[in-house]
Amino acid sequence: MGSLVKDYFAAKQGQTPDQIYHVTVMPCYDKKLEASRQDFYSDLYRTRDVDCVITTGEVEKMLEKENVTLGQVEGNTAYCVLSGFGSPDGGLGSHLGGGSGGYLEHVMRYAVSQIHGSSVDSLQYKTLRNQDFQEVTVEIEGKRPLKMALAYGFRNIQNIVQKIKRGKMTYDFVEIMACPSGCANGGGQIRPMEGQTNNELLQRVKESYDSVPCVQPDLWPGVKDIYEEWLGGVDTEKARAMLHTQYHGVEKVASALNIQW
Ligand code: SF4
Structure with a gap:
């Protein structure tokens, strides 16, 4: 930017x-x-x-x-x-799976189209140790599966680093975010109102983000x-x-x- x-x-x-x-x-x-x-x-x-x-x-x-x-x-x-570079109505635009601030969903879809010349309707995420550590695999018959992961928060990042050190990293791409839940939960974000829990506020932030029209960056x-x-x-x-x-x-x-x- x-x-x-x-x-x-x-x-x-x-x-x-x-x-x-x-x-x-x-x-x-x-x-x-x-x-x-x-x-x-x-x-x-x-x-x-x-x-x-x-x-x-x-x-x-x-x-x-x-x-x-x-x-x-x-x-x-x-x-x-x-x-003019935002959504079709000229306002704000978001990208798929971007509530955390990350681009994993877009990277996977783009990789599938560029490497395998194919497309996927929806990505199925598999939760590993917790919600902030998930992986997604796309398998297309006769092609090498593409496997990616997201690891948010230092506990999960540490896990990824250890996998790399042990030579056991099998992912094609890993999205790393320092904060648990990603940028929506960043340390500089507005604090919950009185009587509101952090999770409730986080949920509201995610809903607001999801309400913005979605734009596929490479096609816009x-x-x-x-x-x-x-x-x-x-x-x-x-x-x-x-x-x-x-x-x-x-x-x-x-x-x-x-x-x-
Ligand atoms: S530190 Fe947290 S809020 Fe800041 S860019 Fe990283 S994930 Fe986002």
Whole structure:
């Protein structure tokens, strides 16, 4: 999103990246740390892909302080410029199985279509140790089965790491989320109201997410257009530079909190 706003959107507005101040609303405080990574800083324009990260909980506090509700806040033109890439009615769009913030469902469906030239109506998830550790397998006659898993929360991530260390990893793809239940349950999300349990709030968040029209990203014309117009195609050098990132080893700090995986 950072490069989309600072590169594509800025150019569309006839501006340079440093002339845009990009604020994102995110589910956790870790996103502030992520936005400050050197990989997302432009030496040329002396600006970051994301200038400011605030959490949903912080937005709620800001609204409370101003004594307004979200419904009373007017929209702005920036939203309209990008809204053509959302749902068919120009509003928000979600993707299948995305309530947690992950793309496993889409990745599996896309892999089935690209690798096996086939499609699946619905994916059957098998719960392993708990709801936050599930696997899904697609078997098509005469083809190699595709097997993927989701592991949310550090307990389940640890399990995956151990499987890798023992050479027993059999999945083609694993979706990892630090928070149990994924981003819907992120540490920066709004807190339950008085008398409401965390699970009830989580359920409401999921229902709200599911009520948004679903868009299949690779079939949506707006997405195709943006790849062509901005990146010159799907598998281009610019697409890799703008949409991919790399991770670098962080020096280990001796601390009692260090976990031995
Ligand atoms: S899973 Fe949790 S830590 Fe990871 S991005 Fe989502 S809210 Fe943040």
